[in-house]
Amino acid sequence: MKQYQLAVIGAGPAGMAAATEASRQGLSVIVLDEQAQPGGQIYRAIEQASPQRLAVLGADYAKGSALAAGFRASGADYLPSTLLWNAERKDGHFLLDLSTGAGSRRISASRLLVATGAVERPVPVPGWTLPGVTTAGALQILLKAHGGVAQSAVLAGAGPLLLLLAQQMIAAGVAPRAVVEIGPANRLRRALPFLPRALAGWRYLVKGAGMLRALRQAGVAWYQGASGFWIEGSGEATAVHFEIAGEAHRIECSQVALHMGVVPNPQLTRMLRCEHDWHPTQQAFVPRTDVFFETSEAGVFVAGDGAGIGGAASAVLRGQLVALRIAALEGVRGAEARIPAIRRRLKRDAAVRPFLEALYAPAEEVLNPTDTTLVCRCEEVTAGAIRQAVAGGAPGPNQLKAFLRCGMGPCQGRTCGPAVTALVARTRGVSEAEAGYFRVRPPLKPLPLSELADIAED
Amino acid sequence: MLKRLEPVPAGGADKEDEGLEFDFEGTRISAAPGDTVAAALMLAGIRTTRSTPASGASRAPYCLMGSCFECLMEIDGVPNRQACMVAVRPGMVVRRQAGAARLALTGGPEGGL
Numbered sequence: 001m002k003q004y005q006l007a008v009i010g011a012g013p014a015g016m017a018a019a020t021e022a023s024r025q026g027l028s029v030i031v032l033d034e035q036a037q038p039g040g041q042i043y044r045a046i047e048q049a050s051p052q053r054l055a056v057l058g059a060d061y062a063k064g065s066a067l068a069a070g071f072r073a074s075g076a077d078y079l080p081s082t083l084l085w086n087a088e089r090k091d092g093h094f095l096l097d098l099s100t101g102a103g104s105r106r107i108s109a110s111r112l113l114v115a116t117g118a119v120e121r122p123v124p125v126p127g128w129t130l131p132g133v134t135t136a137g138a139l140q141i142l143l144k145a146h147g148g149v150a151q152s153a154v155l156a157g158a159g160p161l162l163l164l165l166a167q168q169m170i171a172a173g174v175a176p177r178a179v180v181e182i183g184p185a186n187r188l189r190r191a192l193p194f195l196p197r198a199l200a201g202w203r204y205l206v207k208g209a210g211m212l213r214a215l216r217q218a219g220v221a222w223y224q225g226a227s228g229f230w231i232e233g234s235g236e237a238t239a240v241h242f243e244i245a246g247e248a249h250r251i252e253c254s255q256v257a258l259h260m261g262v263v264p265n266p267q268l269t270r271m272l273r274c275e276h277d278w279h280p281t282q283q284a285f286v287p288r289t290d291v292f293f294e295t296s297e298a299g300v301f302v303a304g305d306g307a308g309i310g311g312a313a314s315a316v317l318r319g320q321l322v323a324l325r326i327a328a329l330e331g332v333r334g335a336e337a338r339i340p341a342i343r344r345r346l347k348r349d350a351a352v353r354p355f356l357e358a359l360y361a362p363a364e365e366v367l368n369p370t371d372t373t374l375v376c377r378c379e380e381v382t383a384g385a386i387r388q389a390v391a392g393g394a395p396g397p398n399q400l401k402a403f404l405r406c407g408m409g410p411c412q413g414r415t416c417g418p419a420v421t422a423l424v425a426r427t428r429g430v431s432e433a434e435a436g437y438f439r440v441r442p443p444l445k446p447l448p449l450s451e452l453a454d455i456a457e458d
Numbered sequence: 459m460l461k462r463l464e465p466v467p468a469g470g471a472d473k474e475d476e477g478l479e480f481d482f483e484g485t486r487i488s489a490a491p492g493d494t495v496a497a498a499l500m501l502a503g504i505r506t507t508r509s510t511p512a513s514g515a516s517r518a519p520y521c522l523m524g525s526c527f528e529c530l531m532e533i534d535g536v537p538n539r540q541a542c543m544v545a546v547r548p549g550m551v552v553r554r555q556a557g558a559a560r561l562a563l564t565g566g567p568e569g570g571l
Contacts, residue, residue, distance in 0.1 A: 034524055034543065035524075036545060041523050045492060048492055050464075052463075052464075056463075119521075119523075119525050120521065129515065129517060130516075131505045131506045131507075131516050131517060131518035132505065132518065133520070134518075134519065134520050134521070134522070135520060135521050135522075135526075137521060137522070137523060138519065138520060138521050138522040138523070141497075141522040141523060142460065142497060142500065142501070142522065145492060145494075145497065146462070146490065146492065146493055146497045146498075146501060147462055147463040147464045147490070148460050148461065148462055148463070148497065148500070148501045149460070149461060149463060150459070150460050151459050151460070151461060152459065172463055173463075174461075235506075235516055236505050236506070236516070236518075254459050255459070255460065265525075377517075377520075377526070377528065378510075378527065379512055380510060380512040380513050380515070409527070410527040410530060410538070411525065411526050411527040411528075414525045414526065414527075415520075415521075415525065415526045415527075446538065448536075
């Protein structure tokens, strides 16, 4: 069995940066990633991007090219199209079970870096399971990796990604029909107290202003303060409905992209039994780490958005920091010398976050959906059924599995997890920390039995 | 509706170079290099890719990043494949998954049961 000093899971900005730096420090490194090419979702298909596509997607996306090139040249072993489905400790090492599409195999590593990024927060609104409705991230992936755009699309929810996607669609020549911001009308006023501190991150504010300008210049309808949002359609989405200040709106469309911010992808850190804490302004569980991003499980590190939402620039810095820390632990002399400088850059890059978190706090109507709204898409469990089960004695998400099969479908609770926690907390009148989260068990994704029967050790 | 900004590269006249075409329930779908099954179907105007086991409702790819499992399809006879994680190969046979997956009697390296 092959032994590594560091196994990095995920080849997005954090994973690529960490692997590149750790290799430079002389460590033996392997990177595992489910996608066929490096980049993660933020730099998806970056190695194939044509100049035209780069122009549409913008300068921040193009930054991924150098990162991917550096990673390719780093000498780190790289297994694309590979799923890590189990990890266990044995004799001071981690044994990792990998599914490569052509059977399973096992490798060993002294330390793990979880760099599995973020996932979009679920947006349970009536009609969100209709064909024609996707996440905003999905429409962006179609654009990045496949040069596809949606005609007659409504982008709805809240968050920087919604506006960035609108700007990219406009640049591609297919403007969305409308952008609908769900949630309070006074978002900006609520966020203003955090603006002075955010000025240190002025670059992000300039970028945001550019998005709004692009929207205005293209004449895209921008609705703010929408509530009662639902999607109409029988068999597929045909329109969206919402209210603003008591006035009802209906917009016909064939595609709806939903977004309500992103949360750390909890699957792997939860499976590894890392402790998580509720982050009240990010409205998400975040793995508990020390100042070197080592989790409560010794030897398991987490970098990138998986360690708390910080964006791509911070993901790179966190990845580098973790790599230098692990190099020092492995006895590389002087490896930690650069860490203080990285910390200063991380602090500056994070200055805008409290402002963004306040500006784009998730709308209460997706955290506490109406009774008939589906929450668990796989098993088709409604918010009303969850409320009833909680009233009937299910104290948290794991008991809801037994009561309702909620979170027990093929996605293993990936999609509904944050929504179920929010709903349980509100129904019981307790904190999200007390409501808790789904227990994540191996295999991390469903596997054919033939793979389990045929584990190769090399 | 979804459309491509750039046309799909056509297959050459040479029989060896048929482009990236695959079969979707009897219809030939053209894909571009780098396409996943889910992306190729969406960009070919296919609106639904499965029906749910619980109520039979129509579903389609939702997240395109391997997380939501809404895009489960039967690909080359193997059910429950995440169509957004499978790259298109020429000649693939892809079907919608209706309700619960049928047991894959021919799947796996030993040819199944």
